[in-house]
Amino acid sequence: MIEDPHYPNIVLSFSYRGYQIELDRGDWQGQEIYTAWVNHDQGCAVAVPWALTRKIALRQAKNWIDRRLDSVS
Numbered sequence: 001m002i003e004d005p006h007y008p009n010i011v012l013s014f015s016y017r018g019y020q021i022e023l024d025r026g027d028w029q030g031q032e033i034y035t036a037w038v039n040h041d042q043g044c045a046v047a048v049p050w051a052l053t054r055k056i057a058l059r060q061a062k063n064w065i066d067r068r069l070d071s072v073s
Contacts, residue, residue, distance in 0.1 A: 008022075008024045008037075009026060010024055011023055011024070011025045011054075016061075016062055017069060018040070019038050019065050021036055021038055022037040022039065023036055023037075031052070033051065034052075034056075035048060035050055035057070036051070036057045038061060038064060047060065047061045047065070048060040048061050048064065
């Protein structure tokens, strides 16, 4: 049993190239961190497990989507 579950704190959500990026803000050992979830028609993925700033998390999530789309074409 999880004593202290983590509930997502989505602070930003937007579409990018047909994908939905959701940015979660959390706390780890007193440090504010960000996680980026990417939702698409086949499911969802944690594109960025953690980043120290919102800007870094967004850039890495967009890069994750760009790489995925580039590998398909």
